[in-house]
Amino acid sequence: MTKDPKVVSFERTPAYLHHRAMLNRRENNTIDALELMRHAVERSPENREYRLDLAELLYEMGCHEQSNKLLLDLLAEDDGPSECYYGLALNQLGMSDVSGAMKSLKLYQKRDPNGPLLGEVARLAAELTLYESMNRPVSRRLYRATRIADRACEAMREDMPEKACRLFEKTLELASEQYEMRALYAMSLCMVGKVGEAKRNADLAAKGFPPSVRALCVCAQVYGILGEDELAFEMIRRIEDEHPYETERRLFIYTLGEMGLDERAADCARLALQETPYDRELLHVRAIAMKRAGADDRAVAGF
Incomplete structure (x- = not known):
């Protein structure tokens, strides 16, 4: 008479899942690592180490917004880990938000002036400061125009097209050759129903050289809104060429x-x-x- 073999239950604890996730991560098995890490966090949501590791893994995979959400949730808790600010900075750089990254690095330095990442934070902040100085408009007039254009874009995001129009007009008085700004001005004119002016400014922006993908994208949208389909498709072709x-x-x-x-x-x-x-x-x-x-x-x- 045969006996039933003993069945030994194996509980996959959060610690085990995290350990396996880190092994897979080191071996570049990214998908398996992500699945295991998520399970570890689901089973032990209070464990900050697991959540930080998940945020770092998402950053490595290029999922910057998801990584940022985890980091911001951690910072919203009492005594959230200061290294979250460094993680935010890396994600913001991944999304081409240099000014946002600088702010996050400064918050880390303020929050944890003797923290373990201070050397790395200082090095990255110095590199970004140099980058910003090299990319800052040489002309003070252009610098002012750029700052006003930022305010105009904010007005458009807040659904205040009339204000955006006024600000873009000031911008173009200072820097009429900036065709990306002119394309955005054309869009704001569209939003307030000034069709003729919108078309004229889109035409000017589309002629800018060297070609700007950003300006051409906005012009394509403006032409589409105005029903100028042939011009809109011409913009698409030009963008593809870039x-x-x-x-x-x-x-x-x-x-x-x-x-x-x-x-x-x-x-x-x-x-x-x-x-x-x-x-x-x-x-x-x-x-x-x-x-x-x-x-x-x-x-x-x-x-």
Whole structure:
């Protein structure tokens, strides 16, 4: 008579899951590491070490917004770890937000002046200070124009197009040759219904040289709003000739979506995902574009 073998239950504790995640991370098994790390955090949400490691892993995968959310949640807690500010700075750099990264580094220095990351924070802050000084407009007049343009963009985001128009007009009085600013001015004119002026300024912005992907994207949207389809498609062709990359490519994908060119938006997102395959925002954008373009639900479900 045979006996049933004894079944030994094996409880996958949070510590075990975290340990396995770190092993997979070192071996570049990123997907497995992410899944294990998430399970560890789900089972032990109070463990800050696990959450910090998850945020760092997401940063390494290019998922900057998700990483930032974890770090901000940690900072919202009592006595949140100061290293979160350093993590925020790295994510902000990954999203091309140099000024935001500088602010985060300064917050770390203020919060933990003798912290273990102080040397690295000081080195990175010095590099960013040098970068900003090298990229600051040489002309004081242009510098003022840039600052006013920032306020105009903020007004547009807050749905105050009349204010944006006034600020862009001041900007262009100081720097009439800045065609990216002129393209945004054209958009603000569109928003207040000044169709003729919007078209005239978009035409001027589109002639800027060397070509600016940002300006061309905005011009394409302006022409689309105005019903100037031929000009809008000309802008799209010119943007494709520039082979936009990273931030500019995301703006191009957004522009394609706004113009209803969903198949092209999905294909552009596909190319971007070859560089950052775990970027949830891009995955989401591609799924939406595919759905709008009429893709099969099963194909969309994969994203």
